[in-house]
Amino acid sequence: MTGKISLFILFLFALPLFSGCQKEDRHETAAPASTVSGKNQEPPAPSPPAPPVHETFDGAPQLSLFARLGDYRPEEQDELTLPYWRTYQEHLIKTAGVVVTDGSGNRAYSFRSIKGIDSVGFFSPLAVKPDTRYQVSFRAKGNLPEGASAGIGILEFDRFLWVGEQFPRSLDEEHRTGQIDGVIFGGTQNWREHSFTFTTSPETNMIHLVLHREGTPSREPVLFDDIRIEPTDP
Numbered sequence: 001m002t003g004k005i006s007l008f009i010l011f012l013f014a015l016p017l018f019s020g021c022q023k024e025d026r027h028e029t030a031a032p033a034s035t036v037s038g039k040n041q042e043p044p045a046p047s048p049p050a051p052p053v054h055e056t057f058d059g060a061p062q063l064s065l066f067a068r069l070g071d072y073r074p075e076e077q078d079e080l081t082l083p084y085w086r087t088y089q090e091h092l093i094k095t096a097g098v099v100v101t102d103g104s105g106n107r108a109y110s111f112r113s114i115k116g117i118d119s120v121g122f123f124s125p126l127a128v129k130p131d132t133r134y135q136v137s138f139r140a141k142g143n144l145p146e147g148a149s150a151g152i153g154i155l156e157f158d159r160f161l162w163v164g165e166q167f168p169r170s171l172d173e174e175h176r177t178g179q180i181d182g183v184i185f186g187g188t189q190n191w192r193e194h195s196f197t198f199t200t201s202p203e204t205n206m207i208h209l210v211l212h213r214e215g216t217p218s219r220e221p222v223l224f225d226d227i228r229i230e231p232t233d234p
Helices: 033-038 082-094 169-175
Strands: 053-055 066-069 097-100 107-111 119-127 133-143 148-157 176-185 188-199 206-215 222-231
Touching (some): 107 119, 133 148, 133 176, 148 222, 169 176, 176 188, 206 222
Antiparallel strands (some): 053 222, 097 107, 133 188, 133 222, 148 176, 148 206
16 A cells, blocks of 8 residues: 555334224224334444454455545546546456355455556455554465555544445545555465554544555456454554
């Protein structure tokens, strides 16, 4: 990360009303106390995803991955740039995903660069604790041309935001509390293990775990597997 790596739940409750057909046989029955007291209550807010997390891409998804292009998503009022960004976003999503990597059936996450976009990737939002040390480990494989790099880094934010899309500059600048470059690699490498540790700032309550690919474009994908993030002792 070099500065370029740069849902919500609405429950509808319906309470059927029944009435008798004959007035003389009609009986009014009080609704259970729990129904009366809870009828107008809002459902509890869902718990955000948080470490420890181990994503192998072999079973049910453990990380929610959202597309990321460049430093920021254009602002909603940017009617000129936003449609083009959306087109690139759709292309990135269509050309990325879980793939089988070998005869054993192992799966990994694959994506590649887009011509005309210097930095592409995917991020996963996770709730974290302030002033806490975490370790990130993963395996990666890629054939990157000269001038290209890939890796995993961290963006820190002051609160958990239920936004399943890359932030525009205004939202990012309002809530960003820090950035950790993590691991960046280049050249050609077969499956290799990487890891790094970081300590959240006193104001940090959410991170974006960012998988990114930057620089010189090529059609060769970069693959990530066995992504793990967990708190660790100081």
